[in-house]
Amino acid sequence: MSKFTRFVVDDIRFPTSTDFDGSDAMNPDPDYSAAYVRIETDAEDGLTGHGFVFTIGRGNDVQCAAIAALQPWIVGRDVEEALADLGGVWRELVHDSQLRWLGPDKGVIHMAIGAVVNALWDLRAKREGVPLWLLLARLSPEQLVDLVDFRYLSDALTREQALDILRAAEPHREERIAALQRDGYPGYTTTPGWLGYSDEKLARLSREAVADGFTQIKLKVGADLQEDIRRLSIAREVVGPDIRIAIDANQRWDRDEAIAWIRELSRFDLAWVEEPTSPDDILAHAAIAEAIAPVPVATGEHGMNRVLFKQLLQAKALGVLQIDATRVAGVNENIAILLLAAKFGVPVCPHAGGVGLCELVQHLAMFDGIAVSGTTDGRMIEYVAHLHEHFAEPVEFVDAHYRAPKLPGSGAEMLAASIAEYRR
Amino acid sequence: MSKFTRFVVDDIRFPTSTDFDGSDAMNPDPDYSAAYVRIETDAEDGLTGHGFVFTIGRGNDVQCAAIAALQPWIVGRDVEEALADLGGVWRELVHDSQLRWLGPDKGVIHMAIGAVVNALWDLRAKREGVPLWLLLARLSPEQLVDLVDFRYLSDALTREQALDILRAAEPHREERIAALQRDGYPGYTTTPGWLGYSDEKLARLSREAVADGFTQIKLKVGADLQEDIRRLSIAREVVGPDIRIAIDANQRWDRDEAIAWIRELSRFDLAWVEEPTSPDDILAHAAIAEAIAPVPVATGEHGMNRVLFKQLLQAKALGVLQIDATRVAGVNENIAILLLAAKFGVPVCPHAGGVGLCELVQHLAMFDGIAVSGTTDGRMIEYVAHLHEHFAEPVEFVDAHYRAPKLPGSGAEMLAASIAEYRR
Secondary structure (H helix, E strand, C coil), rough: HHHHEEEEEEEEEEEEHHCCCCCCCCCCCCCEEEEEEEEEECCCCCEEEEEEEEEEECCCCHHHHHHHHCCCCCCCCCCCHHHHHHHHHHHHHCCCCHHHCCCCCCHHHHHHHHHHHHHHHHHHHHHHHHHHHHHHHHHHHHHHHHHCCCCCCCCCCHHHHHHHHHHHCCCCCCHHHHHHHHHHHHEEEEECCCCCCHHHHHHHHHHHHCCCCCEEEEEECCHHHHHHHHHHHHHHHHCCCCCCEECCCCCCCCCCCHHHHHHHHHHCCEEEEECCCCCCCCHHHHHHHHHHHCCCEEEEECCCHHHHHHHHHCCCCCCCCCCCCCCCCCHHHHHHHHHHHHHCCCCECCCCCCHHHHHHHHHHHHHHHHHHCCCCCCCCCCEECCHHHCCCCCCCCCCEECCCCCCCCCCCCCHHHHHHHHHH | CCCEEEEEEEEEEEEEHHHCCCCCCCCCCCEEEEEEEEEEEEECCCCCCCEEEEEECHHHHHHHHHHHHCCHCCCEHHHHHHCHHHHHHHHHHHHHHHHHHHCCCCHHHHHHHHHHHHHHHHHHHHHHEEEEEHHHHHCCHHHHHHHHCCCCCCCCHHHHHHHHHHHHCCCHHHHHHHHHHHHCCEEEEEEECCCCCCCHHHHHHHHHHHHHHCCEEECCCCCCHHHHHHHHHHHHHHCCCCCCCEEEECCCCCCHHHHHHHHHHHHCCEEEEEEECCCCCHHHHHHHHHHHHCCCCEEECCCCCCHHHHHHHHHCCCCEECCCCCCCCCHHHHHHHHHHHHHCCEECCCCCCCCCCHHHHHHHHHHHHHHHHHCCCCCCCEECCCCCCECCCCEEEECCCECCCCCCCCEEEEEEHHHHHEEC
């Protein structure tokens, strides 16, 4: 029997704006940051649960305050009991009637809950001595659906339907685990495509991406149509016809502008068009998806919660669903979203990059491939070669594939030296 | 020339949970609270701008932290310049690329921006010596559209279309101002309908409502169908057939459950059904609205931003639009929402109650009636007789009508003694 004793919350900021890493049409000068929490217990194992919310700078302090405000829900509780019922803990936090007013189910308070939930998953995986993806991949269908809250989802996905999906993927889990450990999980790269880069840098990084074995790259677009045409011409020429090129507008357009703009770019044989407009605009995404078919619409990194994803799927508004590890209320809500995607037959290609998003989200994609969708066909995790050196188990990325993490935990653990150096 | 000098932020909590005021199917024990800001300047007039976010207790500290974090955007700026361009200030805050990551346009950070924007409007109205409703009602159509950001709205409402709406309502503004000052603005009451009240209290308060001149009351529902039937029977019997009865489920149901439940209650001749399901679920609201017609669906108090309201209108998901004074990014965003409602011909019946929501939102409804929709037909502001005594100009409510506020400002100013007594 042990108890949670305290949260240690740190406001961590990397000064990435100085070299334009991560610049796009909506985010000209991000300082990649993390509102970072370590949850301590009085257990003799000395293990701590780590979680965080990725932000891009200003406001990271607000996100830290929100995480710290959740201490009373966790500190003092029995550790074993909480970790054995993370579905229950999730419901308690998300449905707290007073906290809920601050969302509901969205924004700062929801992401804060996500950091705490993810930290508890990190601790549970460490205690069980396995990486999170493997822990999830070996839970039973019943255990998995107990983690999910089906409120507001039942018109698209019931508990019974979720069980059917998970049971259908159950028979060959162990083979898929072995295949993953052997082959890794496919990735694509955004490294060449930031808006702030010169043409020369774009061409060089695109060429390197192909040499590195990538089958898909992604370019940021949306600031200037003629620039986009020029940059896509360069990229397409460098990579040749067989490499997929996705584009990402980072919410830059209104509906009709998006349709017109994308039509100008579709001659470059686009793998997908990401975030064409407001992430909240289901109806506009549906109209864009219809207008630009067969080019698929991709969105999700700003997708606030499971109710939004449900509607995007119901409205046929996306062809690629991009989960994010720290935007929603943690592992549990992402399991709900993976189940919704499987129900609608839409591939999940997670958003990553930022601070530690690759480290975290790979666990969810790998779990999806083993136990939910049961496939990696048409699936890829975004890969950005930034800031991995600050993590206890940095992403291992070989031949354009994520290697399956081996260390116990969720991947969230940042090096103490990095925390000390970059915290405010 | 004067400068903004500082924010004073207070975490104000009223212990309302002790007597069940405000209890409903989702919020059993709210402690009505306000994350309250006063913005000071170095001007000799000594005027301060007041604004706040209403919350229901836990998490009010997080909301305060978010408001305080916005100081660097305001403090040090030229007061006259900022107040003359509140559209520009709004864009700067809402579109700040780093802050935006915490929403975008939703939740704690968005509501914090709303409090600051509203405080600036309060200061501007005080400096001009007029109540906010009158200040807004006398701005030109061009000045009004300059306050609105049309990004993500253009598929439903362009600047030109907004100008047309405002110009159409321009000719008889002064007559409507005079009529408002004479007659007030209609209200309806939620006072009888809280779930925690006994049958006797429900009957007595319903009877009193009719005696007080109300033409509509509202009952909370959604916890138990048989209870709802019993309570609606009591209310309908007490008020008779001519008084409108609206019901409010506070997001309690999933889509199909909502439809089935409402069909059981529709025999009571319902004025509207409020918040049947998740406030984010446009598609479910549309399905419910179609299924329960001609009973209209009402929603909005948890409506996170203009993009959500746009879609609810596009999808014919609501028949009554309920703005809230502190849920979105302040007066400017509510002007956008009023314009959208006018474009789609949907009446706006604001959410109120809470702490100071009546005091604030009446200004927006009165402005709507004078200068946007140009009518009060089918419009009513919610009225709850709670906590008004803490405000510098408490709502004056006579014969079931809100009297037009007379004091300069937005209505947000709380008495210093109340702040001192209830702040943490």
